[in-house]
Amino acid sequence: MTTALVRSTTFVAARSRAHGPTAALWHAVEVHRDPSEVDGACELTLCGSLARVSVDQAWPVAERDVCVSCVVLAG
Structure with a gap:
């Protein structure tokens, strides 16, 4: 008997800190808990x-x- 494993990906939002000329951005974090x-x-x-x-x-x-890279990677 074969059992299918269903895995769902959960993303949460995270805020970076402004660093020098870089603005604070919203990023995506993949969580497994x-x-x-x-x-x-x-x-x-x-x-x-x-x-x-x-x-x-x-x-x-x-x-x-919002971080453009995170948007693409979470897409």
Whole structure:
């Protein structure tokens, strides 16, 4: 008997810090555990940045200051 494994990908929004001339952006973080366990923690984003997770903000965010790379990678 074969059992199909269904895997769903969950993304949460994370806010980076402004750094020098770089503006703070919203990024996507792929999580493999309950999002409440990572609330407020810094995580590696899809584009490779570190950003603080905010489970209050759904991904994709409806903001202008969103990381284009994360949008493409989460697509």
